[in-house]
Amino acid sequence: MIKPLAAFVLVLAIAATAANAQTVPAPIAAPTAAPTAAPAAPTPPSNLVTYTGQLLDYRNNYVYFTSGDAFPAIELPRIIDYMTSQPTSVRPQAKMFAQATFDPATKKIIQLAITTRRLVMSQTLGPASAYVVVGSTPVPAPELVGQNVTGKQVAVVFEVTVPPTTNFTDSVFISTDSSDWNPTAIKLDRVDAYKYRALRYFASGTKFAYRVTRGTWNSVERGEDNLDTPPHQFFVREVDSLAARVTVYHWSDERGSSLGTGPNSIPTPYNPSPFGGGPGGIAVPQIPLRPTPPPGH
Amino acid sequence: MRTRALVGVLALLTLWPLSALAKPIAEIAGGSVLFYNDALAIVVRNGVTAQLANGLRISAATAYVDLRGDRAVFAGNVEIVRGTATLHADALALDFPGRKVALLRNDSGISQTDASLTALQAAPADGSAFTFPDFADGRAYIRARRAEIVSRTSIRFRPAAFPTSTGAPPVPMYLYTFAAGNGYAATALAPAAFDQPYGLVSTPNALTALHLRYIDGVGPSLGIEQNIIDNNDGFLAGSLDVPVHAAIDDGLNGYRRLGEDGTVSLGATTDDGYHQATLGFTQAIGTLVSRLNYGITNQGASSALLSLRTRDHRLFDGFTWHTSVNFGFLAQDGGVYPLAPSPAQVQTVWQKGLDVFVASPLVAGPLRTSLSATVDASRTDYSYPHNYNALETNVTGSRRLSRTMTLFFGYDTRWSADIFPNAQTIFYPPLSTDYGYAGYAIARLANIDVQYVQGPYTSVRLSYRKANDFPQVNFFAGRPPNEVHADFRIRVFPNIGFSFGRSYDFGWNGSRWVPGWNFSVFQ
Numbered sequence: 001m002i003k004p005l006a007a008f009v010l011v012l013a014i015a016a017t018a019a020n021a022q023t024v025p026a027p028i029a030a031p032t033a034a035p036t037a038a039p040a041a042p043t044p045p046s047n048l049v050t051y052t053g054q055l056l057d058y059r060n061n062y063v064y065f066t067s068g069d070a071f072p073a074i075e076l077p078r079i080i081d082y083m084t085s086q087p088t089s090v091r092p093q094a095k096m097f098a099q100a101t102f103d104p105a106t107k108k109i110i111q112l113a114i115t116t117r118r119l120v121m122s123q124t125l126g127p128a129s130a131y132v133v134v135g136s137t138p139v140p141a142p143e144l145v146g147q148n149v150t151g152k153q154v155a156v157v158f159e160v161t162v163p164p165t166t167n168f169t170d171s172v173f174i175s176t177d178s179s180d181w182n183p184t185a186i187k188l189d190r191v192d193a194y195k196y197r198a199l200r201y202f203a204s205g206t207k208f209a210y211r212v213t214r215g216t217w218n219s220v221e222r223g224e225d226n227l228d229t230p231p232h233q234f235f236v237r238e239v240d241s242l243a244a245r246v247t248v249y250h251w252s253d254e255r256g257s258s259l260g261t262g263p264n265s266i267p268t269p270y271n272p273s274p275f276g277g278g279p280g281g282i283a284v285p286q287i288p289l290r291p292t293p294p295p296g297h
Numbered sequence: 298m299r300t301r302a303l304v305g306v307l308a309l310l311t312l313w314p315l316s317a318l319a320k321p322i323a324e325i326a327g328g329s330v331l332f333y334n335d336a337l338a339i340v341v342r343n344g345v346t347a348q349l350a351n352g353l354r355i356s357a358a359t360a361y362v363d364l365r366g367d368r369a370v371f372a373g374n375v376e377i378v379r380g381t382a383t384l385h386a387d388a389l390a391l392d393f394p395g396r397k398v399a400l401l402r403n404d405s406g407i408s409q410t411d412a413s414l415t416a417l418q419a420a421p422a423d424g425s426a427f428t429f430p431d432f433a434d435g436r437a438y439i440r441a442r443r444a445e446i447v448s449r450t451s452i453r454f455r456p457a458a459f460p461t462s463t464g465a466p467p468v469p470m471y472l473y474t475f476a477a478g479n480g481y482a483a484t485a486l487a488p489a490a491f492d493q494p495y496g497l498v499s500t501p502n503a504l505t506a507l508h509l510r511y512i513d514g515v516g517p518s519l520g521i522e523q524n525i526i527d528n529n530d531g532f533l534a535g536s537l538d539v540p541v542h543a544a545i546d547d548g549l550n551g552y553r554r555l556g557e558d559g560t561v562s563l564g565a566t567t568d569d570g571y572h573q574a575t576l577g578f579t580q581a582i583g584t585l586v587s588r589l590n591y592g593i594t595n596q597g598a599s600s601a602l603l604s605l606r607t608r609d610h611r612l613f614d615g616f617t618w619h620t621s622v623n624f625g626f627l628a629q630d631g632g633v634y635p636l637a638p639s640p641a642q643v644q645t646v647w648q649k650g651l652d653v654f655v656a657s658p659l660v661a662g663p664l665r666t667s668l669s670a671t672v673d674a675s676r677t678d679y680s681y682p683h684n685y686n687a688l689e690t691n692v693t694g695s696r697r698l699s700r701t702m703t704l705f706f707g708y709d710t711r712w713s714a715d716i717f718p719n720a721q722t723i724f725y726p727p728l729s730t731d732y733g734y735a736g737y738a739i740a741r742l743a744n745i746d747v748q749y750v751q752g753p754y755t756s757v758r759l760s761y762r763k764a765n766d767f768p769q770v771n772f773f774a775g776r777p778p779n780e781v782h783a784d785f786r787i788r789v790f791p792n793i794g795f796s797f798g799r800s801y802d803f804g805w806n807g808s809r810w811v812p813g814w815n816f817s818v819f820q
Contacts, residue, residue, distance in 0.1 A: 072406075133406030151430050163609075164617070164656030164671045168693050168707040168744055169762070178337050180474050180494075181482030184817055187786060187796065189750045190705060192659055193669035193693035199753040203430075206336055207365060209477060217483045224608055225581035226588070227560055228552075230529050231479060249609070 051128040052099045053121045055114070058092040062133070063100060063109055069125060069132050071100060073109035082115035090114065097121070102131045151203045155241040156234070160188060160196045160212050162248050172196040176210040177231065183213040183220075206236040212248050222250040321445040321453075322367070322393045324348045325360065330444050331437035332454065337364045337475055339444055339452070340432050345371065351395040351412045354378045361429045364475060367448055368392045370429050375400070382414040390426035393448060399426050435460075438793075439471060450476045451499040459793070472496030474504060480532030485548035486510070486520050487538065487568070490815045494522075502526050508538075513813055515540045530554045558582075571595070584608050597630030602648075615658030623650045623677075634681065636724050643681050650677035666696040682720070687713040705746040712739045741765040742776070754788030777805035786819075794819045 053065035064070045081088040082099060092098060092112055097119040101111040107130070125132055158174050166172075172188045179185035188196035202208075209231035212221040223229040226249070234244055328343025341360040347369070348354055358373025371377075371389040377398070378384075386400035395412025399420070402408070409420040441454035457471035474481050474496055481504050486492065491511040498505050508520035518540040525533045531553035538546040548566040555561055558581040565574040572595040580587045586606045593599040602625035609617045626647045627633055632640030652675040662668040673689040689711040696704045715736040717724045725736040742764050749757045760782040769778065781801045788794035798815040805811055 072403075164669070165654070168691070168705075168709065169760070175479065175482070177475055177477060177479070178334055179819075181476075181479045182819070183482060184796070185819060187756075187819070189756060190695070190703070190746075190748060192667045192695045194659055201753065203336055205430075208337075211479060216488065217479070225558070226579060226586040226606070227558065227581060228529075228554065231477070 048104070049102045049127045049131070050099050051102070051122050051125070051131075052119050053097070055092055055094055055096045055098050057094060058112075061108075063092070063098070063112065065098075067121070069128075071102070071109050071128070071131050072107070072133055073100075073112070074103070074106060077109050078111040080111065080113050082113040082119070083117070085113070088114070100128075102128065107131050150238060151205055152238070153201045154204050154236050154239060156200050156202050156236060157241065157243045158186065158188060158198045158200070158210075159191075159243060159245045160248060161194055161246070162196065163250060164194065165254060166194075166214075166248075166251070168193075170214050173213050173215055174198065174210050175213050176208045178208050181217075183217050184215050202236045204236050204238045207234070209233050210244070212246055214251060214253075219251050219253045221246070221248040222252050222254075224249040226250045226254075228252070320350060320447075322350045322448040323362075323369070323446045324443070325362065325446070326443040327360070328442075329434075330441040330454065331432070331434060332439040332441070332444070332452070332473070333432050333436060334438040334473070336430070336432070338362060338430070338432070339364065340430075340437075341444075342434075347371070349393060349395065351393075352379050353391075353395060353398075353412060353414075355389065357389065362444075362446070364446065364452060365449070366392075367394070368426075370427055372429060377414065379412065379414050384410075384414055384417070388427055393446070397426075401427060439473070441471075447499060447501065450474060450501045451496065451504075472499060472506075474499055476501070476526065478526050478528045478532075480526035480529065480534075480552070481524055483524060483532045483534045483550060483552070484522060485534045485536040485550035485564070485566070486522060487512070487546060487548070487566070489513075489518065490813070491817070492520075493818070508536075510538070512540060517541045527553075555580075599628045601625045609656075612655065616655060618653065618655045620654070621652045623652075624648070627679075634683075634724065636726075637681075638723070646683075647680040648677055650675060662694060664696060666694050668692065668694045682718050683716070684718075685713065685715050687711065701749055701751055703748045703750075705744070705748065707742075707744040709742045709744075710739065711741075713737070739767045740776070754786070754794050756784075756786045758782075758784045760784075777802035777811070779803040788819075 051065075051069070051071070053067050053069070056064040056066045058064070058073075061073045061075065062070055063073050079088055079090070079092065080086060081090070082097070092114050096114050096116055098115075099113040099119070100109045101113075102108065103110040109131075122128070160172055160174075162172060172190075173184045174186035174188065175181050175183045176185055186198050186200060188198040191197050211229075211231050213219060221229065232244070232246060236242065325339070325341055325345060325347045327341035327345035329341065331340045331342070333339070339362045341362075344356075344358060345360040346354070346356045347360065355371055355375065355377045357371035357375040360369055360371045362369040369391060372387070375386045375389040376383065377386075377389060377400075384400060387403050388401040389398070390401075391398040398410050398412065398414070400408050400410070400417070405419070407420055408417050410417045437460060439454050440458045440460050441456060443455045445453045445455075447453075451472055451474040453470060453472045456467055456469050458467040472495075481499075486508060489510040489512045491509075493509045495507040495509060496504060497507060502525060504524045504526070506522050506524075508518075508522060510518040510520055512518050518538055520536055520538040522534060522536040531551070533551040534549070536548045536550075538548075540546070546566070546568050549564065551563045553561050555578075560579045562577045562579075563575065566572070573592060574594075575590065575592040577588065577590045582605075584607065586608070587604065588606075589601070589603045591599070591601045602623055604621055604623035606621035607619045609619050612618050624647075626645055628645045630644065632643050633646045634640055634643055637643055652673065654673045655671065657668075657670045659667050659669045670693070671689075671691045673687075675687045677685045679685075689709070691707065691709045693707040694705070698704055715725075715738075717736070721736060727735070742762060744760065744762050746758060746760045760780075762780040762782075764776040764778055764780075766776060780803070782798065783800070784796070784798040786794065786796045796815075796817045796819055800813040802811040802813070803809065
């Protein structure tokens, strides 16, 4: 019970998603318009509404078109060859073109004329809207427009360019909202002096926000104006691979030009414990400490 | 003492349990509640019941919840009830606020209503609302029986098992936060070799968490931290850290955005009797960046520094440069310079400085290497006759040995001169030891690293660092003459990986070698 239903709603979703690419406002037109160059259509029973389109699926007595529209069908609809109007043993399959004929009494498809040849498809539902169970989405989600998101694994390459002030021995990480903003969620591998890179796989359709850190939230990326930047937003499209490129202009724990300057930044016999940075990436000014005479002095 | 008390009170104030105000927008229970952290979604199988904050009660065979979108799909013999109103459907899609409830029936198609469950209307609705992704059970990060969802903030699982991590025992409760603002992760705790937060309670603007920690040289520690968040515009984090065998540390860390071009931040820490507090402002002025920092300690020291820095500008052939100027003061009770003839007369010293930084582009070197270099020169003058000069150069190179292995090398030299005109021997008296140090220092660090990367989740990095400093300080904050590091990263389960680092410092602090380690879990 569960799996068929889950599959059912999944197929509905796929059908509706596919519609995003093709649903465009258009003037009302006749539900069927026999193409002049296309093969002659079989003669449907008179006065019955028809709908022509390309098949996405036919299962569980539902017919799904690539337009995103789905219609119910009777238990055993009449399957005929579009060209000959004769019954056929060929099963309706995805990518075939079909003309559906509806029964006004049951509100279901009673005949399906199929062909592999391209037909002129119905531009709008027209009278067929009385029979549809899932219509094309009127307002598709912006990131899904024109895309068929299947959840496949997409390789996402993070490539981060760091400022020249970054210490050679530092590690660089990506922190994401889906990782609980763990500052060391994704460790990047060093490519050269200025570039770090990591590869991860995400399901298409995944959205996430991320920021670049050096392992703690006290050393997080800052913008060109040295102010905090909002997290980068990323959407995983239905492609084979994507790149998320970021340039870090400053780190929040920078002091002066580089990450550590000033009289006390180097331990000496007189000052063995340089004043460290404060929390929160605050660049702490150099506070003089009482010099400690070296041993033997 | 007053500083410590003030920091402690402020830290405790932030621990006020704002989180107790959290009210879940939905509570979902089922035979199996599976959480997928990468997609921020849960799938409930083997029967599901849900209680929404708006009064809706739903039962179904299975459910999918999009935590980022605050919406859910229920499928299989769905029943939705509110008061005396009851509806049945084969599938149900709704957003948690209940503005839009869509029902799918096999016989009559899609109809739509709202949380009142009245005025049910047939609607050729958006079919994507019924999306039910096909997640594999084996990729679930957490398996539970019950989940409480705080809108766009967190989800609490009871009890929580981690099926992809055999090393993690089931826990009675686990709180997972996924808020859009990263202020939840800000911390006032000091760094530790291991730090595993364990969320207790959260609201859309607050989080209380325990931290299980291990601090090198100190031992096990238990921290508690309270974060208060204002989206990405501000946060305040207060912490108490209770090491098992050492003094309690506490801290405060705050940040607030001031309009489009400015920020303010504050911090306070106490550590073994040493307390400090800092306050910083940053303001963008055209293409310049200004920062004003103020710091104070309980040792009678304080300082302020106003700096103005240019952005990076192109020089030629890919070279870039920037410069900064600064102005401020240093103050110390009893005198900034204890070795001065009359230290009490110099309790405040004003300073002004200039810094110039030049960076080269990445250039191709011989033997398929790439090279880059930086130079940083600075000078600071003080009102008491004194100046400090520094020149730092750095060269970094890399050579790709194979598709999976890369060699890195670097050399950093920093020369400095702390000069007291006509009084150098007062502040740096000749030493009877082999230091021979008179205010002129040079620090050199050579690195060589080999990095092996096999796929996205497996890598090994071996590092050797050789420090050759004058004077060489082999204690306190001095650098060990020789360091060896090994870092391993591997993902042994579909959603869980381990990062383990081991290091040895040789010839430092009177020991032949000093081992260190770090360990972390990544997803």
